[in-house]
Structure formats: structure tokens, C-alpha cells
Amino acid sequence: MKHCIIVGGVAGGATAAAQLRRINPGIRITIYEKGRDISFGNCGLPYNIGGEVSDRDKLIAATPESMAERDITVKTHHEVLRVDSGAKKVTVKDSSGDREFEDEYDYLILSPGGAPKTLPALLNVPQAFVLHNLGDLDDIKAHIDGHGVDKVVLIGAGYIGLELIENFVRRGMDVTFIHRSEEVYRPLEDDMGDFFIEEMERQGVDVRLNAEIVEVTGNAATLDNGEEIDAPLIVAGIGILPRTEFLKGSGIKLNDSGFICTGDTGRTSVDCVYALGDAIETFYQHTGGKTTVALAWGAHRMAYVIANQISGNEDVVFEGLLGTNIMRFFDYDIATLGLEQHEVLEYDHFIVDHRQRNKAGYMDSSVPIHVRIYVSKTDGKILRAAVVGTEGVDKRIDILAAHIRLGGTAADLANIEVAYSPPYSSPKSVLNMIGYKTIEKLKQFDE
Amino acid sequence: MKHCIIVGGVAGGATAAAQLRRINPGIRITIYEKGRDISFGNCGLPYNIGGEVSDRDKLIAATPESMAERDITVKTHHEVLRVDSGAKKVTVKDSSGDREFEDEYDYLILSPGGAPKTLPALLNVPQAFVLHNLGDLDDIKAHIDGHGVDKVVLIGAGYIGLELIENFVRRGMDVTFIHRSEEVYRPLEDDMGDFFIEEMERQGVDVRLNAEIVEVTGNAATLDNGEEIDAPLIVAGIGILPRTEFLKGSGIKLNDSGFICTGDTGRTSVDCVYALGDAIETFYQHTGGKTTVALAWGAHRMAYVIANQISGNEDVVFEGLLGTNIMRFFDYDIATLGLEQHEVLEYDHFIVDHRQRNKAGYMDSSVPIHVRIYVSKTDGKILRAAVVGTEGVDKRIDILAAHIRLGGTAADLANIEVAYSPPYSSPKSVLNMIGYKTIEKLKQFDE
Numbered sequence: 001m002k003h004c005i006i007v008g009g010v011a012g013g014a015t016a017a018a019q020l021r022r023i024n025p026g027i028r029i030t031i032y033e034k035g036r037d038i039s040f041g042n043c044g045l046p047y048n049i050g051g052e053v054s055d056r057d058k059l060i061a062a063t064p065e066s067m068a069e070r071d072i073t074v075k076t077h078h079e080v081l082r083v084d085s086g087a088k089k090v091t092v093k094d095s096s097g098d099r100e101f102e103d104e105y106d107y108l109i110l111s112p113g114g115a116p117k118t119l120p121a122l123l124n125v126p127q128a129f130v131l132h133n134l135g136d137l138d139d140i141k142a143h144i145d146g147h148g149v150d151k152v153v154l155i156g157a158g159y160i161g162l163e164l165i166e167n168f169v170r171r172g173m174d175v176t177f178i179h180r181s182e183e184v185y186r187p188l189e190d191d192m193g194d195f196f197i198e199e200m201e202r203q204g205v206d207v208r209l210n211a212e213i214v215e216v217t218g219n220a221a222t223l224d225n226g227e228e229i230d231a232p233l234i235v236a237g238i239g240i241l242p243r244t245e246f247l248k249g250s251g252i253k254l255n256d257s258g259f260i261c262t263g264d265t266g267r268t269s270v271d272c273v274y275a276l277g278d279a280i281e282t283f284y285q286h287t288g289g290k291t292t293v294a295l296a297w298g299a300h301r302m303a304y305v306i307a308n309q310i311s312g313n314e315d316v317v318f319e320g321l322l323g324t325n326i327m328r329f330f331d332y333d334i335a336t337l338g339l340e341q342h343e344v345l346e347y348d349h350f351i352v353d354h355r356q357r358n359k360a361g362y363m364d365s366s367v368p369i370h371v372r373i374y375v376s377k378t379d380g381k382i383l384r385a386a387v388v389g390t391e392g393v394d395k396r397i398d399i400l401a402a403h404i405r406l407g408g409t410a411a412d413l414a415n416i417e418v419a420y421s422p423p424y425s426s427p428k429s430v431l432n433m434i435g436y437k438t439i440e441k442l443k444q445f446d447e
Numbered sequence: 448m449k450h451c452i453i454v455g456g457v458a459g460g461a462t463a464a465a466q467l468r469r470i471n472p473g474i475r476i477t478i479y480e481k482g483r484d485i486s487f488g489n490c491g492l493p494y495n496i497g498g499e500v501s502d503r504d505k506l507i508a509a510t511p512e513s514m515a516e517r518d519i520t521v522k523t524h525h526e527v528l529r530v531d532s533g534a535k536k537v538t539v540k541d542s543s544g545d546r547e548f549e550d551e552y553d554y555l556i557l558s559p560g561g562a563p564k565t566l567p568a569l570l571n572v573p574q575a576f577v578l579h580n581l582g583d584l585d586d587i588k589a590h591i592d593g594h595g596v597d598k599v600v601l602i603g604a605g606y607i608g609l610e611l612i613e614n615f616v617r618r619g620m621d622v623t624f625i626h627r628s629e630e631v632y633r634p635l636e637d638d639m640g641d642f643f644i645e646e647m648e649r650q651g652v653d654v655r656l657n658a659e660i661v662e663v664t665g666n667a668a669t670l671d672n673g674e675e676i677d678a679p680l681i682v683a684g685i686g687i688l689p690r691t692e693f694l695k696g697s698g699i700k701l702n703d704s705g706f707i708c709t710g711d712t713g714r715t716s717v718d719c720v721y722a723l724g725d726a727i728e729t730f731y732q733h734t735g736g737k738t739t740v741a742l743a744w745g746a747h748r749m750a751y752v753i754a755n756q757i758s759g760n761e762d763v764v765f766e767g768l769l770g771t772n773i774m775r776f777f778d779y780d781i782a783t784l785g786l787e788q789h790e791v792l793e794y795d796h797f798i799v800d801h802r803q804r805n806k807a808g809y810m811d812s813s814v815p816i817h818v819r820i821y822v823s824k825t826d827g828k829i830l831r832a833a834v835v836g837t838e839g840v841d842k843r844i845d846i847l848a849a850h851i852r853l854g855g856t857a858a859d860l861a862n863i864e865v866a867y868s869p870p871y872s873s874p875k876s877v878l879n880m881i882g883y884k885t886i887e888k889l890k891q892f893d894e
Contacts, residue, residue, distance in 0.1 A: 011874070017599040044809050044869045053869075058809035159868075285864075296874035297867045304861075304883075319862055326866035335866050362491050362505035362667050395842035399849050400863045406853035415766055417732075417848045419773035420744045421606075422491045422500075424841040427458070427743035436751075443835075 003211070004310065005090055006031045007080045009038030012111035012277030012299040014062055019307035020109075023047040027310075029072045030103065032092055034079040037134045038062060043210040043296060045137045046160065059134065081248040083108065085270045100160070103409060107310050110260060110268070110275040114240030114294060117400030119155065128234040130162060143233060150174060153221060153231045155213065157184040159327045162196070163236035166330055169203050176229060178207040178213060187291050187325065187336050192388050199330050210376045240294065242279035257282045259292050268304040274309065276302035285320035286338060286381060286404055293323040324401045326394055333393035337401055338384035339374070341433045350445075352410065356430040358392035362421035364400040368389050371434050373400075373410055380409040380442070392424075399431060410438040451757065452477045452537055452552040452783040454527045457580070458484030459724030459746040460558035461509055464519045466754035474757075476519045477550065479539055481526040484581045485509060490743060492584045493607065497614030506581065530555065530697040532717045556759050557694070557707060557715070557722040561687030561741060565659040566602065567841075572663045578607060590680060597621060600668060600678040602660065604631040606774045608684035609643070613777055616650050623653040623676060625660060634772065634783050639817060639835050646777050686742065689726035702728045706739045711764040713753040721756065723749035732767035733785065733828060733851055740770040771848040773841055780840035784848055785831035786821070795824040797892075799857065799885050803877040805839035807869035814838050818881050820857055827889070839871075846878060856884040 004020060006013045009031040012103050017029050030040065039062035047053040047158070064074035075092075081100070083090040089104045115132075122128035127147075129140050141147060151174040154165050161177075162185060168175045177200060184196040200207050208223065213234070215222040221231035242258045253261045253269035259281040266274045278294035282302075298321045308316035326335040339347075352373050359364035369389035373382050387393045403416060413435030420427045451467060453460045456478040464476050473624070478485065486509035511521035522539075529538040536551045562579075569575035574594075576587050590596060598621040601612050608624075609632060615622045626649060631643040633668040647654050655670065657704050660681070662669040668678035689705045700708045700716035706728040713721040725741035729749075745768045748850035755763035773782040786794075799820050815835035829851050834843045850863060860882030867874045875883070 036564055041809055041869070043867070043874075044807055047810060051611045052811055054811050055809070071744050083786060137638070275566055295867065297864055300874045300879075301862070301864075321864055324864045324866045326868050326871055328868060328870045333871075337866070360488060360491055362488055362500045362502070363494060364499055364501050392841075394839075394866055395845060397866045398842060398846050398863075402849040402855070403853065404851065405862070405864065408849070408853055415748070415852070416845075417744055417748075417768055417771045417852065419771045419784070419841055419844045419848070420490070420742065421773050421775060422488070422494055423775045424773055424780075426749045 001026065001028050003028045003030065003104065004107040004109060006109040006111060007090070008111035008113055008277065009033030009074055009076070010040065010042060010111070010113055010277075012113070012303060014039035014067075015300055015303035016111065016276060016306055017067065017069070018062070018229045019303050021070050021072055021311070023307050030131055031067070031072065031074045032078040032080050032090070033074065033076045034095075035133055035135065036076055038064065038067070038076060039076055040134045040362075042133060045131050046133070046163040046167045048137060049140070049164070050170035052170070056137070069252055079246075081246055083247060083252065083273070085120065086274055088272065096167050097412075105163065106272065108273045109306055109355060110252075110279070111277040112243040112246070112279050114234070114278045115243045116240050117238050118236050119213060119238070121213050121215055122234060122236060125234065127219070128216065128236065130236055131164065132240070140233070147232060151230060152176070152233045152235060153178060153213075153229065154235055154237070155179070155240070156237035156406060157186075158237055158239055159185070159187075162327065162329050164235055164237055165200065165205060166328070170204065174204075174206070176208065176231075178208045178211050178223070180210065180212045182209045184229045185327070185334065187340070188334055188388070189341060189372065189386055192372065192386055193334070195332055195388075196329065198272065199332065203330060239279065244279050247305060255290070257292070263318070265309045265314070266302050266318060267309065274306040276306060282318070283320040284339070285322050287383070288320070288338075289343070291323060293321055295323065297321070297324070312344055319405075322401050322404060324397060326397060331390045332388065333390065334388050335387045335393050335397035336384070337397055338382065338404070340383070344374045344384050347383055349374050349383055350441060351375070352434050353439060354430060354437055356426065356433055356436045358389060358430070359424055360426055363422050365409040368391065369396065369430050371396060371430055373434060375410040375438060377445070380411055380438075382410050388421040396431060411435055411442060414439060448473065448475050449553040450475045450477065450551065451554040451556065453556040453558060454537070454548060455558035455724065456480030456521060456523070457487065457489060457558070457560055457630065457724075458743055459560070459750060460556065461486035461514075462747055462750035463556050463558065463723060463753055464514065465517070466750050467510070467741075467757060468517050468519055470754050470760070471758040478514070478519065478521045479525040479527050479537070480521065481542075482522045482580055482582065483523055485511065485514070485521055485523060487581045489580060490536065492578050492581070493610040493614045495584060495610070496587070497617035499617075503584070517645060523543070526693075528693055530699065531853065532698045532720055532797055535719065546783045553719065555720045556753055557699075557720065557726070558724040558746075559690040559693070559726050561725045562690045563683070564686050564688060565683050566660060566685070568660045568662055569681060569683060572681065574666070574679055577683055578611065579687070587680070587682065594679060596679045598677060599623070599680040599682060600625060600660075600676065600832055602626070602681065602683040603685035604633075605684055605686055606632070606634075609774065609776050610680055611684055612652060613775070614645065616652065621651075621653070623655065623678075625655045625658050625670070627657065627659045629656045632774070632781065634787070635781055635835070636819065636833055637786065639819065639833055642779055642783070642835075643776065650777060687725065689739075691726050702737070704739070711767070712756045712761070713749050713765060714756065721753040723753060730767040732769050733788065734830070735767070736786075736790070738768075738770060740768055742770065742772055744768070744771070766852075769848050769851060771844060773844060778837045778874065779835065780837065781835050782840050782844035783831070784844055785851070788831070791821045791831050796821050796830055797824060797888060798822070799881050799888060801877060801881045801884055803873065803880055805836060805877070806871055810869050816840065816843065816877050818843060818877055820881060820885075821855040822885060824892070827858055827885075828855050843878060858882055858889060861886060882887055
């Protein structure tokens with residue numbers, strides 16, 4: 001019986017195991033997970049803090065026990081230390097039993113994920129946390145409850161940091177937001193994100209830009225300007241690094257930033273070794289360029305692809321992705337897709353920008369939506385899009401993704417048929433209008 | 448100077464005029480409108496009754512005066528009685544001046560729209576109305592205010608009837624719903640629309656199915672079962688007929704139901720005569736079959752096409768449409784696209800049906816969404832789709848429309864990338880899942 005070892009049992013690894021079992025009843029599957037839990041909804045963690053996921057256990061999609069029922073062996077607290085891709089075996093450390101052993105595979109699926117970054121000043125600070133897994137969630141809530149904490153200092157302006165701001169406010173806590181620059185939420189264009197700070201202030205958040213914590217003593221944190229603030233709870237959401245140290249010397253190719261290189265089959269540079277999830281380098285669907293996208297959609301899709309590849313269905317491949325993403329920040333929805341802002345600069349392009357109400361303008365409840373697209377001058381394709389508003393943003397970004405995926409150009413957006421009724425759109429939707437605007441711009445270039 | 452006459456000044460005609468003027472500054476444009484008003488948002492009329500469009504005047508997008516500023520002549524209360532397509536002239540009746548005259552055109556655009564149907568028993572009943580134009584809206588509101596009416600009898604289970612039920616309930620009025628069959632909202636599959644009657648009853652609507660009004664005397668309406676009900680206001684929303692009587696003998700081809708035949712340029716069977724809006728027969732984008740779709744999206748798109756065609760831009764054509772539509776009914780969103788249910792039966796097809804929560808299932812606020820697609824066994828394409836739920840329906844139907852338009856198959860829905868974050872979707876969206884389900888069904892056929 002063939003043996004498939006999976007490194008990492010969170011979203012990517014657990015989904016790959018489930019898909020593989022579904023397609024391939026005759027393969028032995030073992031998951032080694034370094035942490036305590038598998039298959040939890042990590043994107044949902046902040047929403048348990050804010051109360052929108054009232055049942056914490058609902059975040060757990062599968063347990064070692066439920067996996068065992070599907071004939072999948074799960075070993076938690078088991079860290080894979082090394083991969084010997086020549087001998088097709090891994091070295092595993094059982095941290096509960098404090099022993100090391102080797103295990104042989106026919107197929108290896110790597111889903112190690114990322115390791116959250118932190119700040120030097122927060123090392124060994126007992127009230128400093130990240131929110132990366134279910135254990136972190138439990139620890140944060142235990143700290144709040146155990147110490148009667150009603151105040152939190154949030155560091156980092158990425159999506160996890162911002163989602164946490166919203167959710168701690170919802171929990172009724174006083175929030176201080178500390179960020180080392182003035183640039184909040186880098187995925188979005190600065191001039192489209194004016195509302196971030198306004199909204200924080202409206203929500204009573206104490207906003208400290210261009211500031212960093214340099215020292216924490218007891219419950220007091222000292223900032224780089226010398227000020228001391230009350231910090232009975234500190235949560236850092238300052239990004240992740242791929243957890244791929246253990247692959248050094250394995251022969252499995254990593255890129256310069258340590259991400260595992262993959263292609264359209266999910267295979268790494270080494271036969272029978274596949275990778276998915278937040279630690280891989282993959283490619284853009286629309287340009288073919290390399291990218292790293294730590295998002296769940298791609299991980300789920302790649303799980304399906306790898307399960308099929310291992311099972312001999314070689315025509316099932318990964319098409320690449322657009323990095324389509326969305327974040328809610330209080331009333332706002334912020335979505336982008338395609339190239340990052342700095343990547344667009346490498347292309348000869350023009351920008352089409354449009355604001356329109358999300359539904360028929362005569363409806364009292366209609367609200368503005370702001371769409372910006374970056375169009376290739378070479379072929380008229382959409383390289384990047386950003387959409388911001390308080391309603392209907394998810395719809396527009398998803399339509400754009402579907403359109404771009406099948407080769408639709410910017411001008412062709414004029415032809416997109418939408419379901420129109422006053423509560424949902426205008427007869428000429430915001431995307432139609434950006435298509436018409438593109439057509440006019442292209443005419444100007446022709447003149 | 449060339450002269451373009453436009454018959455009908457509501458959405459289709461007014462938009463065609465505006466587009467033509469924008470592209471073609473050197474053409475003379477005259478709109479003849481039979482009614483009192485032009486260019487009003489007729490889809491928004493019910494929402495003024497319910498209060499979601501609090502400013503009735505916002506429903507008016509353009510007036511004869513604002514059109515004059517753009518050098519477009521508008522004649523309201525002017526009905527075109529005949530078209531002589533050989534001599535390229537129309538006969539017009541000025542109902543305010545009570546005179547007839549002829550006018551010559553180089554181009555003729557027909558946007559006569561539909562005429563609302565009514566019931567024999569409602570003829571000459573002073574409190575019986577339809578809601579087809581702004582005048583009807585004003586009349587209904589004047590009747591309510593003038594007679595202190597707090598009760599309305601609604602007839603018809605199409606989208607106008609259902610929207611009116613919601614809006615009269617919102618207005619705080621007692622609503623009686625009378626429908627001659629048990630089939631409510633024909634565009635939707637019966638078994639997906641269980642909620643219609645339940646929701647009406649929950650909202651306190653007095654529901655009378657398999658009933659018809661046979662006589663009205665004073666404020667009393669007699670039903671066909673002999674019962675007498677209080678009916679101080681009756682509104683019928685039982686459909687429209689194309690208003691194309693005036694084209695008899697013109698040589699302009701109508702289909703068997705009286706709709707004006709058009710093609711991908713908007714041209715009728717006669718040179719220099721174009722048509723758009725609710726009175727035309729057009730074609731499905733995905734099958735090429737003929738259809739009539741009385742929806743605003745197609746009218747707006749065709750206005751652009753015709754304006755371009757008349758202006759010599761012959762490469763701008765109408766691609767056909769999917770009839771993508773949506774209706775809100777209280778909390779519910781009901782959307783369909785593609786072939787009608789009876790039309791699907793002409794194709795060798797299978798059905799894929801799927802229910803999933805609209806966002807991450809662990810979110811307390813997640814709600815079910817129900818998607819059904821009809822897949823051609825011949826080529827795997829989606830012939831028809833229906834989506835029902837209380838949140839996120841518009842997004843799914845619009846993604847489907849964008850996908851189908853560019854040739855995406857049912858199985859290919861598995862590849863659609865969505866913006867995932869717990870408040871918006873699952874990592875495998877409801878559309879991804881219906882794609883995966885299709886793949887499994889196709890495998891069964893292969894076996």
C-alpha cells in the first residue's frame with residue numbers, strides 16, 4: 001500500500017488529506033502536525049473574539065478522531081524536522097513523547113504554513129500574543145478572562161491586525177493601535193484607504209502612527225517617542241514567514257524568500273513531493289508571473305489538484321490565481337485582485353477609476369462604490385483591480401475575477417450582464433461603466 | 448442634417464437618444480412619447496410606495512427640458528400612430544392639441560415598451576390601477592391620500608405584483624393577495640419558491656390562491672367563489688403586452704406574439720429602423736435561441752449598440768443576453784438566468800442542485816443559499832440557473848452570468864476564484880461546490 005505523508009494539518013494539509021481519501025481509498029495517509037489542533041478555520045479566529053462566531057468549537061472542521069474515521073492517521077504535536085527526498089523519508093519529532101523517528105513515504109505533501117512574526121520587544125512578554133492558531137485564541141481569551149483585561153494594544157496594519165481591531169472593539173474593549181508607519185493596509189492604494197484611520201477614530205480607537213513599542217515592563221509599554229502606555233494585553237499581527245527551515249538540505253527548491261516553488265501540478269522541484277498553502281510560491285493566472293498568496297481559496301484548490309495528481313488524474317491542474325482577496329473593516333469592504341501595486345509598475349498600463357452607487361441611485365440606501373482597474377496597454381487586459389465601499393464590494397471583485405479568468409478585457413466589462421433590480425445595481429452597473437470608460441480612454445489613445 | 452425619430456421616451460428611448468447625441472453631435476433627434484413623462488426609473492416605482500425611494504422626483508432621470516439642453520427634442524403626449532417605412536415617415540397624434548401630422552426620418556428607433564394587461568372586471572373601476580408609469584404612481588398615491596385608504600387588493604404574482612406586496616406592507620397597509628392559480632412567480636422553480644406564501648402569511652398578507660375577482664361594486668369586490676371582500680384600492684400586476692399595434696402594415700416584422708424582431712445590430716427587418724426595450728424579440732447569448740426579455744440591462748446595452756450602428760460604428764454589436772434577473776421579496780432574493788424552465792426541456796440536460804451557507808458556516812449570521820443549474824449533456828454548458836436565499840444571491844447570479852458569457856462550463860465553476868474571508872464566502876464557494884458536484888455527475892455518466 002502506498003503511503004502519503006502530509007506535513008501540516010491545518011487548512012491545506014487537512015483538505016488535501018480529505019480529498020486524497022475521497023479519490024483514493026487505497027492509499028495510507030499520515031498527517032504530522034506540529035501544533036495541538038488540526039483543520040481549524042484560522043480565518044475565523046478574530047470573529048470568535050468579536051462574538052460573530054459565538055461557538056468556538058464550530059471553528060474546528062475536523063479532529064484527529066474524525067479523521068481516523070476516514071482512515072486518515074493524524075499525529076499532533078509531531079514536528080517534521082527533516083526531509084530526505086532521496087530516501088523518501090522524513091524525520092519526525094514527537095514533542096509530547098520527546099522522541100525522534102523516521103517515516104517513509106511514497107508521496108509527500110508539504111503544508112507547513114507560516115510562522116507569525118513578532119517584535120524583539122515582545123519576546124518573553126507574558127501578555128504579548130499573536131493570533132495564528134486555535135491555541136493562540138484560547139490563550140488570548142484566557143488571559144482576558146483571567147486578568148479582567150478590558151484594554152488591548154494592537155500592532156500591525158495587515159488584515160489580521162485590522163480584523164482584530166474591529167473584533168476587539170466589538171468585544172467592548174479599549175483598543176490602542178500602534179503602527180510603525182502611516183501606511184495602513186498595504187494591499188490597498190493609499191488614496192483609496194482614507195477611511196481606515198477615520199473609521200478607527202470614529203470607533204474610539206486610540207491611533208498611534210509612526211510609533212513602535214521598544215520595551216515592555218509589567219503592564220507598561222514604552223514607545224519609541226518615550227511615551228508609556230497601558231498594555232495589559234498586546235496582540236501583534238505583523239505578518240508571517242514561510243515555515244520552511246526544515247526543508248534546508250532536502251533538495252526541494254525554495255525561492256529567495258523561503259517559499260516552496262511549485263507549478264501547475266502542485267509538485268515541487270522533487271518527484272513525489274507536493275506543496276500547498278501559505279508557504280508556497282505559485283503563479284498568477286493572468287500574467288504567469290510568480291507570486292505568493294497566503295489565502296485559503298488557492299490552498300483548497302491546490303488540495304484538490306494534488307490529490308488528483310497523486311491519484312493519476314494528471315489532467316487536473318492548477319490554473320494559477322489572481323490573489324482575489326477581501327477584508328471587512330467595520331462597515332467597509334476592501335477587495336483587490338491581480339498584481340500588487342509595485343508589480344503593476346513593470347507593465348505599460350493605464351488606470352480607469354470610477355465611483356458609482358451600488359444600487360439604483362434613487363434608492364435612499366444606495367451607497368458609493370469605488371472601483372479602480374489597471375489596464376495593460378499591450379492587450380487591454382486587467383492587471384489589477386481594487387474595489388472599496390460599504391456594500392456590494394464582494395460581488396464586484398468576484399465578477400471581475402470570473403471575467404479576467406476567462407480572458408475578458410477591460411473594455412469588455414461593458415458587455416457584462418448583471419441582474420438588475422433597484423436594490424442590487426443600476427441597469428448600467430459600476431463594472432459596465434468602467435468598461436465604457438475604458439473604451440473612451442482607448443479611443444483617446446488611438447487619436 | 449440627418450433626422451432620427453425615437454418612438455417612446457422611457458428607459459430605452461431616452462437612453463438611445465442620450466447615447467446617440469453623445470456619439471453623434473451632428474444628428475437631429477426627436478422623441479415622441481405617448482405619455483406624460485419620459486426617462487423615469489420604472490423599476491423604482493414600487494419602492495416609492497414603500498418609502499425606500501423617499502424622493503419621488505429622484506425617479507426622473509431626464510425631462511424634456513434637460514433633453515432640450517442636449518439638443519434633443521422631446522414631444523410628450525405625442526403618440527406615433529403609423530410608420531410608413533417606404534416613405535420613411537411616421538404619423539403622429541398630438542393628444543394635447545388633438546391634431547395629427549407626419550414627420551420624416553432618416554433613422555427610426557422604436558422603443559414603445561409594453562402595455563399593462565388588466566382584467567375585464569376591473570375596466571372602469573375607479574379604484575383599480577396598474578403601476579406602469581410615473582402617472583400611475585401619482586394616481587395611486589393620490590387615491591390613497593384622497594380617500595384615506597389603508598387596504599389594498601393586489602392581483603398578479605409576477606415580479607411587479609410581488610414587489611408591490613412588499614412595498615404596500617412596508618407602507619403599513621393591509622394587503623390582500625389574489626392569484627388565479629397556486630403558482631407564484633413563474634420564473635422560479637415551484638419547489639424553490641416555497642417561501643413566497645409562507646413569507647406573505649408571516650407578513651400578515653391575506654392570501655387568496657385559485658381566486659379571481661369577477662365583479663367590483665363600490666368598494667366591494669366579488670370573487671369567483673362568491674365571497675365579497677373589501678377593495679378600496681386594487682392594483683393589478685398581471686403582465687404586459689408589447690405595444691406594437693401601430694406597426695401593423697409598416698412592413699416591420701413582428702413575431703407571433705407581437706414583439707419586434709431584431710438581431711445583433713438592433714435593426715429590425717427594415718433598413719434604418721431599429722428597436723429596443725420591452726417590445727423586442729432578441730436572442731439568448733448562450734444558445735442563440737430567440738427570446739423576449741423585458742429587462743433594463745438589455746435595453747441600456749441595445750441603446751448603446753443602436754447609437755453606434757447609426758453613427759457608423761458597425762463593429763459595436765449586441766451579443767444577446769442571458770435574461771439575468773433578480774427580485775427582492777422581503778428578506779429573500781430570487782434570481783435566475785438563461786432559458787426559461789419550459790425551454791430547458793428541449794435540451795438533453797441534467798440538473799445539479801446545491802445548498803450551502805453564504806459565508807463561512809461557523810459565522811452566526813451565515814444563511815443558506817440554494818443554487819440549481821441545468822447543464823447541457825452535449826457540451827457541459829449551463830443552460831439555466833436559479834439562485835435563492837436571503838443574502839448574497841445577486842453575487843452568485845452575476846458571477847454565473849460573467850462565467851457563462853465567456854464560455855465557462857458547469858464543471859469549470861470549480862475553478863472560479865472567489866474573494867474569501869469569513870463574512871463573504873467559504874473558501875470553496877457555493878459556485879465552486881456546484882462545479883465539483885458537476886464533475887462527479889459527469890464521471891457517473893462516463894461509467
